[in-house]
Amino acid sequence: MEPLADRPxxxxxxxxxxxxxxxxxxxxxxxxxxxxRFAARMLGSLEDADxxxxxxxxxxxxxxxxxxxxxxxxxxxxxIVVNECRTLGARRTKREKRLVRDDARVESAATPDTxxxxxxxxxxxxxxxxxxxxxxxxxxxxxxxxxxxxxxxxITGAGISALKMRVKRATERLRGFLEGAVT
Amino acid sequence: xxxxxxxxxxxxxxxxxxALKKPMHLDETFELRVMSAVHAEALAKIDAGHxxxxxxxxWNKRYTLRFTALGGLAAAASIIAxxxxxTTIANRSSPSPRSLVSQNSEFSIPxxxxxxxxxxxxxxxxxxxxxxxxxxxxxxxxxxxxAWTVSVPLPEGKHEYAFIVDDDNGEHxxxxxxxxxxxxxxxxxxxIVRVGPASS
Numbered sequence: 001m002e003p004l005a006d007r008p009x010x011x012x013x014x015x016x017x018x019x020x021x022x023x024x025x026x027x028x029x030x031x032x033x034x035x036x037r038f039a040a041r042m043l044g045s046l047e048d049a050d051x052x053x054x055x056x057x058x059x060x061x062x063x064x065x066x067x068x069x070x071x072x073x074x075x076x077x078x079x080i081v082v083n084e085c086r087t088l089g090a091r092r093t094k095r096e097k098r099l100v101r102d103d104a105r106v107e108s109a110a111t112p113d114t115x116x117x118x119x120x121x122x123x124x125x126x127x128x129x130x131x132x133x134x135x136x137x138x139x140x141x142x143x144x145x146x147x148x149x150x151x152x153x154x155i156t157g158a159g160i161s162a163l164k165m166r167v168k169r170a171t172e173r174l175r176g177f178l179e180g181a182v183t
Numbered sequence: 184x185x186x187x188x189x190x191x192x193x194x195x196x197x198x199x200x201x202a203l204k205k206p207m208h209l210d211e212t213f214e215l216r217v218m219s220a221v222h223a224e225a226l227a228k229i230d231a232g233h234x235x236x237x238x239x240x241x242w243n244k245r246y247t248l249r250f251t252a253l254g255g256l257a258a259a260a261s262i263i264a265x266x267x268x269x270t271t272i273a274n275r276s277s278p279s280p281r282s283l284v285s286q287n288s289e290f291s292i293p294x295x296x297x298x299x300x301x302x303x304x305x306x307x308x309x310x311x312x313x314x315x316x317x318x319x320x321x322x323x324x325x326x327x328x329x330a331w332t333v334s335v336p337l338p339e340g341k342h343e344y345a346f347i348v349d350d351d352n353g354e355h356x357x358x359x360x361x362x363x364x365x366x367x368x369x370x371x372x373x374x375i376v377r378v379g380p381a382s383s
Contacts, residue, residue, distance in 0.1 A: 021225045021323070028217050037207045050209050057217045062224055121202050128203075143196075144203045175195055 005029075013070035016061070028057055031074060035081045041140050042085045044129050048092065052084040059084070078155050082137065089133055120181070127177035131170050138163050139170035215325060219295055222323035223334035292339065292378050298322060298331045298357070302350045306331040310344030310373075317347055339379035345372075 004012065005026050015023040032053065039049035060067075060080050067076045128136055137156065141147045142163075149160045156163065298306050306322040312335065313319040322331035343365060346357040358364050359374035366372055 021222055022218075024221055025214060025218050028214050028221075032213060033206065033208060036209050037204075040207045041203055046207060046209065049207070050213065053209065053213070054217055054220065058220045058224060061221045117202070121205065124199055124202050140203070143200045171196055174199060175193070178195065178199060 008071060009073035010070035013064060013067060013073055016064055024061055027073065027077075031077055032057075034074070035078065038140055038145055039081060039085050041125065041128060041144060042133075042137060043089055043092070044125060048088060052088050053081065055088075056081045056084040075151065075154065082155055085137075086133065123181050124174075124178065127174055130177060131173055132166075134158075135166045135170035135173070138166035139174070142167045143171075218325060219297075219332040219334060222325075222332060223293070226321065226323060226333065293334045293336045294376060294378060295334045296322070296332065296344075296346075298346050298348070299329060300331060300348060300350070301329050303331060303348045305349040307347045308333055308335065308344060309347055310342055312337055312342050312344070322346075337376070337378045340377070342376050342378065343373045344376060345374060 004015070004023055007026075009027065009030075012023050012026050016027075035053060035056070036046070036049055039052045040046045043049055043052060056077065060077050067073055069076070128139075131139070138152065138158075141152045141155070142149070147155070149163055152158075152163050153160050158166075296308055300306065307317045308320040308322060309315045309317060310320075320333055320335060322333040324331055345359070347354055348357050356371065358372040362374040362376065364372045364374055
């Protein structure tokens, strides 16, 4: 019998809906890294991304019965992640939360880092944070996560023209913010 | 009109995108923390289904549970230590007030209980918050099979609790060795959890 971890999303979703709660761990494991980068870049810190993803995974579990296309669980989850990031971002903006530059703690990836790289990423993250949230979201989905505009439209609920405009403006503003810092 | 898709062709923007594409990872306790919350959700649904007309009872209410990485690390650390000692202990992680704020209740705070036991067949949480009922609050086994967890929304204040473990030795009472203990008049030990701003 095919191991659970190798099965497609739809099969695992069916397992979970039939009461095998542990099977949900496969989906958590499968998607956590995929969405961590987006959430961390969107919110400005890995700590906030951790909160957003926890909320998103629990919300997805709670509403799993409403996932109409279980074979597209990943896209459905993406919508929830985007919404959690919007909610969390808005709430924290209201609190005038400062940018937490915790790359050193967070980016414990195997790849060795240099302080120059980290400083540059800090500067880029700071510039990202200065963007309008909708522009930041569109820029990240398009250019960092590599999504097509149609998929972006499905996930964000925005029209394709609006998304293209947001990406354009985000690109222009980032270039302005980082003039001199990035060549 | 200028094709803005070509904007990314400029070297500066390409470098920005390349820097932003660096993979980022959450700590290793993330999955455990999410699955603890998920199991708590599943158990809440079961409890809600089994209760009759209990809309006002605490397990029927909706809670959003979140646990800090620190709390998860504490649990993970205890798991590792306990497995090494091949014994069974209980550990209650004490999430910070920040992480414990319930999204939908001003009065209760979700508290995450963890019992590390590979040999247990079933574990229950008993305490003054559930009338010391053995059946009301079963713990769920974690994915890695080495621990049992449950999250319980508790009102602020001091609560007594213990675990009932069913293993090869039958059912027996286990107080949390890492928490403050109290004894009743018969010498039976329970543990104390304090919930609220003063509990951190």
